[in-house]
Amino acid sequence: MYNFEYQNPVKIIFGKGEITKVGQNIPEGSKILLTYGGGSIFKNGVYDQVKSSIKGFEVIEFGAIEPNPHYETLMKAVEVAKKENITFLLSVGGGSVLDGTKFIAAATRFSKGDPWNILSRHATVTDAIPIGAVLTLPATGSEMNSGAVITRVEFQEKLAFMSPFVMPKFSVLDPEVIFSLPERQVANGIVDSFVHVIEQYLTFPVNSPIQDRFAESILKTLIEEGPKVLANRTDYEAAANLMWSSTMALNGLIGVGVPQDWATHMIGHELTAFHGIDHAQTLAIVLPGVMHIKRDQKKDKILQLGDRVWGINEGNDEERINLTILKTVEFFESVGIPTKLPNYQVGTDTIDTICDRFTKRGYKVGEKADVGPAEIRLILEDRL
Amino acid sequence: MYNFEYQNPVKIIFGKGEITKVGQNIPEGSKILLTYGGGSIFKNGVYDQVKSSIKGFEVIEFGAIEPNPHYETLMKAVEVAKKENITFLLSVGGGSVLDGTKFIAAATRFSKGDPWNILSRHATVTDAIPIGAVLTLPATGSEMNSGAVITRVEFQEKLAFMSPFVMPKFSVLDPEVIFSLPERQVANGIVDSFVHVIEQYLTFPVNSPIQDRFAESILKTLIEEGPKVLANRTDYEAAANLMWSSTMALNGLIGVGVPQDWATHMIGHELTAFHGIDHAQTLAIVLPGVMHIKRDQKKDKILQLGDRVWGINEGNDEERINLTILKTVEFFESVGIPTKLPNYQVGTDTIDTICDRFTKRGYKVGEKADVGPAEIRLILEDRL
Numbered sequence: 214m215y216n217f218e219y220q221n222p223v224k225i226i227f228g229k230g231e232i233t234k235v236g237q238n239i240p241e242g243s244k245i246l247l248t249y250g251g252g253s254i255f256k257n258g259v260y261d262q263v264k265s266s267i268k269g270f271e272v273i274e275f276g277a278i279e280p281n282p283h284y285e286t287l288m289k290a291v292e293v294a295k296k297e298n299i300t301f302l303l304s305v306g307g308g309s310v311l312d313g314t315k316f317i318a319a320a321t322r323f324s325k326g327d328p329w330n331i332l333s334r335h336a337t338v339t340d341a342i343p344i345g346a347v348l349t350l351p352a353t354g355s356e357m358n359s360g361a362v363i364t365r366v367e368f369q370e371k372l373a374f375m376s377p378f379v380m381p382k383f384s385v386l387d388p389e390v391i392f393s394l395p396e397r398q399v400a401n402g403i404v405d406s407f408v409h410v411i412e413q414y415l416t417f418p419v420n421s422p423i424q425d426r427f428a429e430s431i432l433k434t435l436i437e438e439g440p441k442v443l444a445n446r447t448d449y450e451a452a453a454n455l456m457w458s459s460t461m462a463l464n465g466l467i468g469v470g471v472p473q474d475w476a477t478h479m480i481g482h483e484l485t486a487f488h489g490i491d492h493a494q495t496l497a498i499v500l501p502g503v504m505h506i507k508r509d510q511k512k513d514k515i516l517q518l519g520d521r522v523w524g525i526n527e528g529n530d531e532e533r534i535n536l537t538i539l540k541t542v543e544f545f546e547s548v549g550i551p552t553k554l555p556n557y558q559v560g561t562d563t564i565d566t567i568c569d570r571f572t573k574r575g576y577k578v579g580e581k582a583d584v585g586p587a588e589i590r591l592i593l594e595d596r597l
Numbered sequence: 598m599y600n601f602e603y604q605n606p607v608k609i610i611f612g613k614g615e616i617t618k619v620g621q622n623i624p625e626g627s628k629i630l631l632t633y634g635g636g637s638i639f640k641n642g643v644y645d646q647v648k649s650s651i652k653g654f655e656v657i658e659f660g661a662i663e664p665n666p667h668y669e670t671l672m673k674a675v676e677v678a679k680k681e682n683i684t685f686l687l688s689v690g691g692g693s694v695l696d697g698t699k700f701i702a703a704a705t706r707f708s709k710g711d712p713w714n715i716l717s718r719h720a721t722v723t724d725a726i727p728i729g730a731v732l733t734l735p736a737t738g739s740e741m742n743s744g745a746v747i748t749r750v751e752f753q754e755k756l757a758f759m760s761p762f763v764m765p766k767f768s769v770l771d772p773e774v775i776f777s778l779p780e781r782q783v784a785n786g787i788v789d790s791f792v793h794v795i796e797q798y799l800t801f802p803v804n805s806p807i808q809d810r811f812a813e814s815i816l817k818t819l820i821e822e823g824p825k826v827l828a829n830r831t832d833y834e835a836a837a838n839l840m841w842s843s844t845m846a847l848n849g850l851i852g853v854g855v856p857q858d859w860a861t862h863m864i865g866h867e868l869t870a871f872h873g874i875d876h877a878q879t880l881a882i883v884l885p886g887v888m889h890i891k892r893d894q895k896k897d898k899i900l901q902l903g904d905r906v907w908g909i910n911e912g913n914d915e916e917r918i919n920l921t922i923l924k925t926v927e928f929f930e931s932v933g934i935p936t937k938l939p940n941y942q943v944g945t946d947t948i949d950t951i952c953d954r955f956t957k958r959g960y961k962v963g964e965k966a967d968v969g970p971a972e973i974r975l976i977l978e979d980r981l
Binding site: 215217218219220221224225226227229231420421422423426429430431434437438454457466469470 | 598599600601602603604605606607608609610611612613614615804805806807810811813814815817818821822834837838841842845850853854
């Protein structure tokens, strides 16, 4: 394996009933901005649990943060945070609310010009308002990492930033929040988590058996537990296992000392930016194309994935690779996520637009930085 | 799985050549007490690398910390730390040096009476001198956890304490330190790590597939990579995999939300306290006895261990359990660690003494707190 540094100080508070501990984990005297999304927290009881836990704190609320949170919306929250001298951000929602809150945290204390530079130019974040999180949807892993993805609607841009300053101080993971989730959100979470693991695993071997086996452990658990949650939303044990898998998929641990890909995410972000397709849906579309087009470079790991996760150990290499891709596609479709562009009314025009954008940006993606416009075209054409 | 809280802020700096980064991770202006053990760091070049990295800091040295570090020795270091107003402790050694350093860190700032109470009465630690670690031997996991085990020679007592205040701020893990280790220390490290995993895994099922599979991942990696390191001490990749396995075995992650045993450690500590047997050797002696005597309570997990780690999937349950215990014994012996009491010139007298001690203490150990003097006698008699 490669040399690496790893540090993840997020405090995880996991299990049913744990939302009661939110207040005791926020510094006394904090002035809190409570951020949330479309309002599901009012229906599932989470809002009431949180409010009851933070009694005694001064609290201002900022809701209606969208899926793929909008820069435009978040900058309004930044104004509020500045005007009100907010000292703690409490994100109550899924990955979008938390990603948005991370941006609010960094942008409010950003002193070197336009906060857009944090996203567009990777301007270094040197401070942020401390964040706590109550997760209402297992999917993005944002609850235990330093990353966030933000969309600027006017530019049709979906861009990421990372900073240790925006890691949550704590994240409360109560699996019971899953009980009231719509099927589509659960399915998205399963696929998102699955692809997070794949992006850190399905590259080329560097002799990293711990990282590989941990990755396979998460994939196998998602394959087993995901459908249980879809079949019975109130299966607490399955919900807990799905939620913990989702966090472990992107808290950095399985990615230490190994090559990482992220081409699927980078291409998928464009599908969301141009067509508003759910993030996880874009991953389910793009990943099979990446596996197919990069099958030679990824050969050893695709075979290992097939063998260890899907139990594919017969046939020649080509047959095994094809079957491994097929099994992956079938899994996504089995949880209700279509994997072809036409399923989302997307055609060749969009492929041209995305390839143009990557041509203008001038950089390539993938674990060997060799996936440029030509390869992206092949990957997306594979998904027609 | 059970509810849990997990937070592990230790910064891991992993890989060859990384010892050069020690200095930049210590706060400017720190007055350092550099702690070490028997002096192997002078022979393998680690001392020189560390000293070169911390040029410019004021440094005092405290060496000769023993294996199973002695309270008596450590209290001398506490005197030095107080007198010299030490503000940072740099542990350069294996788990014993680091455990000893953790005790120095806590005892120096302990203000509520005799520091012995930290061990004997679990007095709460509320402050500690910050610690950094350069690990020279993969085994104990102390580099990424909050625990330490200390021996008081005059009382023949070996006792543990835990506190988040003594978690290292950083730990440098350079696998090249393994190149010059004697066979016995490598073998001890393999067995110690193996049993750390077992103590958090081989209990009863609580539907925790991520924790189970991660545990099995570490066991399989130890079984594969350990012998490679013993066969060729300069196999960097195997050394790196062993070192990372050892850290992951006891950084708390695989133990979240699941029952834990630790009977093997508690009984083993007594064998060290009375006979000075290496810690890992005591584990290799005791574990097979625990597996045998608690085979009913641990049945489901022993069968799972046999199946998933040792590939034992034929025969009836009793046969599988016996074979799983045998495979474990054979593994320990294959790395050169005998597993019977007579191999260490220990007989029934010691069994009586240990049982008497547990009778006096009045508490039981194991995942169901049901392993008392009578069970301990059976476990140890199984090892005659």
